[in-house]
Amino acid sequence: MEFEVVIGIEVHCELLTKSKMFSSAQVTFGEKPNTKIHEIDLGFPGTMPSINKKAVEYAIRMCHALHMDIDHQLWFDRKNYYYADLPKGFQITQDKRPIGCNGYLEIDVDGEIKKIAIERLHLEEDTAKQVHYHDFTLVDYNRAGIPLIEIVTKPTIKSGKEAAAYLEKLRSYFLFTEISDAKMEEGSMRCDINISIMEKGSSVFGTKTEIKNLNSISNVQKAIDFEVERQKQIIINGGMVEQETRRFNEATKETVLMRSKGEAADYKYYTEPNILPIQLDASWVLSIKEQLPQLPEQRVKRYVEEYQISKVEAAILVSSKAISDFYEEAICYTKEYKLVANWILTELLAYINKHQIEFKELKITAKDLAELVNHIVKATISSKQAKQVFEEMMNTAKTVEQVIEEKGLQQVSDTSVIKEIILEVFKQQPQSIEDYKNGKTKAIGFLVGQVMKLSKGQANPAMTNKLVKDMLEEMI
Amino acid sequence: MKAYTIVELHNLFKNKELSISEYYQSLFVELEKQNKRLNALVTITKEEALKKISNLSFDPSNMLSAIPVVYKDNYSTEGIRTTASSKILDNYLPIYSATAVNKLEDNNTVIVAKASLDELAMGGTNRSAYTGPVHNPWDTTRISGGSSGGSAAIVASGVVPFALGSDTGDSIRKPAGFCGVVGFKPTWGRISRYGVIPYATSLDHLGAFTRTIEDMSIVIGALSGRDDHDMTSSMKEVPDYYQNLNKDIKGVKIAILKNVYDEVTNQDIIDNMNVVIEKFKELGAIVEFVSMEQQLMKAILPAYVIIANSEAMSNHSCLDGIKFGVREPGDSPDEIMIESRTKGFSSFIKRRFVLGNLALATENQEKMFRKAQKVRRLIVDNLNQIYKEYDIILTPVSGDIAPTLEDASDDRLSEQYLILENHLILGNFAGTPSLTLPSGFSKHMPIGINIMGRLFEEQTVLNVAYALESVLPYRNQYREGSED
């Protein structure tokens, strides 16, 4: 039996706004419980929602990034259900008119590009947090009301690998558009997977199960791989897949039953009567698109085409927004696109790894690195010296100029100065001159070495080499 | 104790003819007395009031300075018990105040009491209050009407010049008629609803009770205006309703809704309507009869019941005993919610919620809730046709006087007097400004007429009422009860 896998993914993402979706309480993470709250988010009777403009802006940013059609009128709905973490007894969300629809995201799986169709993107609010102890639960409302966007794909994902690629890409979009820190381990990015299988060629979809509470992209992939096999086995053995909600057991790498779908909750969606429809200014929506930070794949394209960076290197440069932004800043100050990329990918990243620091803790600025590279090319200092200078700059936050001056590392490229040193060396090494006259070309190397020694490594090596040769020739 | 209007009280304070502290001392004595008679109040806030007065510096340029105010007990008042007359909120202390309350506080008013209402404002008789039924000051065997019954009764007793209420299906305008006072609900969105415990959001309006139109214009002026906390509140500028009051209504076109007028059988009310029509004509207004589609008029009550119960059920989902309210014990959060709500709501409310739940259920929504919303549009469009030609719609408030406590039925769910007793809902469906003015008596009980205008034309409504008030003998009428 051959099977087709049908996967749809729902991602919730917490937005990095200062205040909450419907109130002006602060958006935070990890603060003392119930200290970042407002009567609105606690559902006190009589409270009414007030929509956060920044949250709308961030949602629009993401809609643009995902090539979505944007509804220029905002309508909200109530999703009604009862739960201890839902203070109002309903969540304000967008059911009938999501702010974005009909988008796509391109993923690259083993060299093949695939477009994942995205059904919708909408705004809503987060619930309170419940912390469970042995026989009681504590409720903390700091999280209640934090703005969320929910992104739902069409069920066109076919494997765990594709799902992982989708989530990686989506995550990088969240970071590059700067709307979220998208940390699955902290819950600022969450995903639910809907998965079913069907016989190849069939037009009848299989029963789908839902997998929730996945805390990493690799677990998503593992969970899907397991679930696909599990469902296959059931069908092969003549059984029926039950509609269930499952979670992933990291230790056993298996999906485990959480609850049967049973009677699905009826959310009784209807238009939120406390929010009159809001007309979005078309030029504002457009300006958000124009100001959109370049997304990873656009940057890769530019790096490869305009700066002749290799695809592999470009991919590493965009692996984090911090690195990519650093590079973008650096090339404002130097035309040595490849060289500065190389310095970032080798020296800079090596330093960061060695000292276990974050990008934002760097003492060196992009401008500094660019100037270092410029100095190398100008031959003010040699490559070898540059590494020294770099180390010093990384440790002390001093500029290139400062370090060069302090250490007296200025590479000497003045011909007359080098000639003088060479003459001095000639005086000291008459035997080498004899050797050269007798055909021993190795003497050149030795003499060059002596010049370097005498100049404390500051003489321009290439120039020194040439001048030594020339001057030796003259003596013959 | 004399029944002062806001204007009178203001002048007495300004001219130092009445000491503020002395006034309040006798006010609280009188308030207790009236409350024993009428059962109109849930909480009397004597301590808070006296504290505010001791720190108060009278502002002679502000008409509301040092004036006492009573709030219907669905207005959140920070630190002061707010129960919405429901057992489930019997111990609830809000941690914030409604915008309307803050606005009046900023005007230096003094809160003296929270008034009783039908439980969660869902009723028309004020018999369902947790503290018991409210009595009509004109005849204590009769109801005050509801749901703002406490506010209506306490103003009608003369002890305070004004009180705030809310109106979702006529809950200011009908009790105003029953109690012989002025009751006004301005346009939806004119006054911020932030902080008032809702009933049905798309129908809820805030408003006030006074005994004169001048007073009403002062109060409404102070309450109106944009509030960013309420995204449905209007950005429109607020006119100076009080300064702009004008009795000259020559040429104003008034339409009498024939569908309502034809249903009246009470002869006193018919005669009264005709007297009012004559007076309006004498004042220079043009008065004509118009009709709305009868089928749509009959659909008002059904559509209202479906929409109101559905929205109410959703709005009150937050009353679960977990964050506030009377919590009953349980072995799980679900059980706590279920027990608290079972014990905290009356049967009456629970029935409404069941029906609301039915109408909102996804499988039913299209043919129940959304159908009602579609019919609402048809009704509102039909109503707005009238406003193309006429400035004001005039109707009797009710087909009868306030019923006795035994006779009063809160069942809007009953079929009787379908149009006559429910036509005021038009003002909630369309959001139009609607005012009740006392216009006469029947069997010694007050009766009133209702004046309704176009969206945001509060000034026209007030002016028309002002003109009529000036040619009727019912201005500042009240019933202290010492006559009984």
Added chain:
Amino acid sequence: MDDLESKLKNLALKAMFKLTDEEMPAMIEEYQVFMHHVEELEAIDTTGVEPLSFPYEEVTTFLREDEVKDMIRAEDALKNVPDVVENQIRLPKVVK
């Protein structure tokens, strides 16, 4: 009747409260009146008519600026809660 009774009791439970047997007669009566209302509306032709979710349709443009203000203190938020532990509401554990 039994079917209707359990349907109504179930609706109540879904709204997180219980109806007693004593409350059922009044409930059934109101249900019937309610269904009559539904029928009356059915008779009205609403083809092509959009639901009216607000008294009038006005499109607004206001959106709140993203600034932090007006937060409430934990003590105030929890003032109305009978069982508070470590600044949080304590509830019996959710039965899973």
